[in-house]
Amino acid sequence: MRVLLVGAGGVGTAITRIAARRSFFEHMVVADYDPARAESAVAYLGEDERRFTATRLDASDAAGVGAALAEYRCDVLMNATDPRFVLPLFEAALAQGAHYVDMAMSLSRPHPSRPYQECGVKLGDAQFERAEEWVAADRLALVGMGVEPGLSDVFARYAADELFDEIEEIGIRDGADLVVDGYDFAPSFSIWTTIEECLNPPVVYEEGRGWFTTEPFSESEVFDFPEGIGPVECVNVEHEEVLLIPRWLKAGRVTFKYGLGDEFIGVLRTLHKLGLDRTDPVTVSSAAGQVAVSPRDVVAACLPDPAGLGDRMHGRTCAGTWVRGTKDGAPREVYLYHVVDNQWSMREYGSQAVVWQTAVNPVVALELIASGAWHGSGVLGPEALPPRPFLDLLTEYGSPWSLREGAHG
Amino acid sequence: MRVLLVGAGGVGTAITRIAARRSFFEHMVVADYDPARAESAVAYLGEDERRFTATRLDASDAAGVGAALAEYRCDVLMNATDPRFVLPLFEAALAQGAHYVDMAMSLSRPHPSRPYQECGVKLGDAQFERAEEWVAADRLALVGMGVEPGLSDVFARYAADELFDEIEEIGIRDGADLVVDGYDFAPSFSIWTTIEECLNPPVVYEEGRGWFTTEPFSESEVFDFPEGIGPVECVNVEHEEVLLIPRWLKAGRVTFKYGLGDEFIGVLRTLHKLGLDRTDPVTVSSAAGQVAVSPRDVVAACLPDPAGLGDRMHGRTCAGTWVRGTKDGAPREVYLYHVVDNQWSMREYGSQAVVWQTAVNPVVALELIASGAWHGSGVLGPEALPPRPFLDLLTEYGSPWSLREGAHG
Structure with a gap:
């Protein structure tokens, strides 16, 4: 290859x-x-x-x-x-x-008149509408193949294949206890992108109703993350899994909730309230006269660059898929997850945990394509392909995944 | 005149x-x-x-x-x-x-090494050090003669003269229930100035200890404002009264607390946490290339100009002086206050309530100087002059003041 x-x-x-x-x-x-x-x-x-x-x-x-x-x-x-x-x-x-x-899909555009009720252009729409061409060319476009989307979709397929007879809900839940030493407030990821993700109308899927949107920060819940991360406030965020999973798997409901924590959610709400999340420029005075700047760029410029924070950071990041349904007639609930410790990823690879966790999954996927274990044509999400080879190879890469049985959310 | x-x-x-x-x-x-x-x-x-x-x-x-x-x-x-x-x-x-x-005094500078414990240059210091020259010229510099400082200082002098034998504490308390229609968040005053006021180390006076400073937003309390405004969260803010009152009146403690409300205090804390209150420029990209802008200017530019909001605003603003002490051997507590309703000030004067309330007091003072009821030489605060003529003339201007007896704070 x-x-x-x-x-x-x-x-x-x-x-x-x-x-x-x-x-x-x-x-x-x-x-x-x-x-x-x-x-x-x-x-x-x-x-x-x-x-x-x-x-x-x-x-x-x-x-x-x-x-x-x-x-x-x-x-x-x-x-x-x-x-x-x-x-x-x-x-x-x-x-x-x-x-x-890729690890993220083509961008969405809100519904022009009912942005918080209905979908406009959805994430990935521009890619899926070209699917026939990929089939005709007998080539594979594997979309959303990072950690979330990516590994989270593999988990969903694994749950559907091996753990459940019927699935009521699939909820991707992402949380961390990463802390950057020496700063009052230093997000471990780009605030520009986080604002974009969090202020786009979150999308939810329900069987019978299809995809729909909600207000930003909707359906707040506290999810208890494993391995000592503990409870973190999570809210609905627009994310690819909600668009990918229902195309291949049967589930009553699909959501993505981001464990931003109450402090970060409070910051984002305040930025939104003040219009500081806007990208359209405002005019301000400067030493060079009147200039037009994007408020969101100014917010990003006030915070340290997360790319350079890896060695001042400690803690773990957790990506996973919570599934509720029935198996052999009995109710069942599981959380399939993958945790990366920042000290480990910095020591082993010189890469910050969130970045490393995103990067490992497409490499695993490339290896499966190279070996022929994953093959196909068209525009496919990770849940369209067999999950076991992926999960086994991820473990072989030295970064095992886990399953928590029961309700802890 | x-x-x-x-x-x-x-x-x-x-x-x-x-x-x-x-x-x-x-x-x-x-x-x-x-x-x-x-x-x-x-x-x-x-x-x-x-x-x-x-x-x-x-x-x-x-x-x-x-x-x-x-x-x-x-x-x-x-x-x-x-x-x-x-x-x-x-x-x-x-x-x-x-x-x-004037209605505000010369600016302060924080203590270089212990900004949240000790005063550096205090509000008005640069004016008071010239007092002898004003005495020698037989001219009056009446400083801090708006509503707060200004009317609040007149109230303090009135309480000391007529309502108390001994004063344990004088606390200026400012609160409002002004709402701007049609905006998620629209302060009724300049956010630039409010940030400046709230992030300067708040100053407190105590007998025996003198003036000292605290952390921003210290000593949060809920004060119950009269005439239906109701309870509002107040915090210590640097303000002239704390510097003026102890120069002429005897009180165990003098504070100024600003009723910003929990929402506004939350916004200011968030701006501070993100460094968006800073005035030193950050560099961002713009259509004109890299430019340096002050984050605080950008925050102000994102919000509507409060000067233009008077006719979209409703509610009342209350300025006042809360005093606790003893009279004739018995404990006493009063709140002397002045309320302006925005609909009234807009209708009568075409002026927004906060602005009108600030403006009426120096006009009353000018009239007292013109009539000779107020006279003197040197640099004087409003509490250096007899309060009764002022309070009576304010009532004659159609904007009466009130006294609430007892503890409601």
Whole structure:
């Protein structure tokens, strides 16, 4: 397998470090708009590691990406950029006859008149409407293959296959007890993206009703996360799993709740109340005269860059899928989850826990595609493919998953 | 009396409207850096009102202000600008032999090493250290003569003169139930100034200990405001009364607590936690490239301009002085207060309630100076002068004050 990895940010860089320990691929081209980032990711792997090449690439230029796929004879494009670049990369892979893997799907647009009741354009819609073309080309577009979406969808399929006869509800629940030393307030992830995720109308799926949206921060609950993380306040957030799972699995209800915690939820509510979450510019005075700036950019600029906080952070992050239903006529409830400890990921890979947890899953998926254990054509979510090989290989990567039986939510 | 009014913002404009109904002065020159603001204030009064003249003046230019005092033969300078201009205006009046009235005193600077324990430069220090010169010139600098400070200090003196034998504590308590229709969150006053006030270390006075500072938002209490406003969460805020009252009155403790309410206090705490209260610039991208902006300016730019909200606002604002002590050997507790209803002030004067309440008090003071009921030389606070004539004249202006007997705090 020859891979074109587009994006050498935190997750892309962690992908190179995880992949470097595996033998399933022949070559990986590491491409970034900023060639220094790509070169730095490759240099970190050492001189003896010759399977990686750094190059410059503009992810918004589908033709340029296609040319790179051809030049380096890559059979799969691994997208590790931000969601704005999903479509050009997805199209470049299709045009070039390469497989495609991403970790976030094409963006949504709220319903024009009833944004908090009805879906407008949904996450991934622009990709699923091209599914026939991928089938016709006999190529696989594996979408939403990070940790959430990604591993969380694999868990859902595993629950449906092996743990339940009928499923009433599937709820992805994400929480952490990560703390950054030395700051009053320092989110361990981009506040810009978190605002975007949390203020988009959250989407919920119900059998019979289909997909619908709610107000931001709806259906607050306290979920008890395992391995000492403990109870964290969670709220509905727009996320790919809710759009992916019902396409392949039967469940009465599907939700995604993000364990932001009451402090962070309070901060986001305040930013929203004051209009500081807006991206449309406001005019303010500066030493250079009147300038127009996006309030959300200013909020991000006031906080430390989370990419540089890995070595000041401690704690664990937990991604998982809570399922409620029946098995052999009896009610059952399980939480399938994966925890990464930041001290472990920093020591082992020099990668922050949230970033590492996102990166390990697409590498596992690439290895399954390379071996043929995962194969198919069209636009598929992770729950469309057999879960056992994935979960076993993840454990082989040194990062096992767990199952908690019973109601703890 | 001939008055040079400097500043034709909200309060300055309301001063012209209140003064126009009184006959105690011969002429009032309305000066502003922006001549359109001065002209608009004068034009509002109508063609028959010939006692007002608009002019342009830079309040930071003491020589220019002195020249205007001379040109218009003014015997008093009424400062209605923001506190940054206190010193040049105060000096211009002294140099020109005019009396001086302001509504906020020269600014403080925190203690360099123990900002939340000890005072650095206190509010008004730069004015009080010039007191001898005012005495020598036989001119009066009446400082802190708005509503708070101002009327609140008159109440304190009235309580000391007529209601108590001994005073254990004087606490200024300011609260409102003003609501702006059509906004999620719209403060009825400048958020920039409110952040400044609330994040400066609050100052407290105790007999024997003197002045000292605390952490922001300290000593939170719920004070029950009269006339249906009801209970509002109040916290310590740096304010002039705490510096003024102990110079003339004997009290065991003096505090100022601002009834911001739990929602507003939560917003300010969040802004502080995120560093969005900062005035030092952060660098962000804009359409014009990288620019440096003050986060606090961006916060202010995201909110509606409170000056334009008067006609969308309803409710009342209450300023007052709570006093606890003994009279004739028995414990006593009173709250002396002044309430302005926004619908009334908008209808009667076209001025928002908070602005009108600030503006009426210096006009009453000017009338007392004109009549000779208030006279003196040096730098004096309102509590240095007899309170009865002031309180009676305020009632005559159609805006009576009240006394609540007993503990309701």
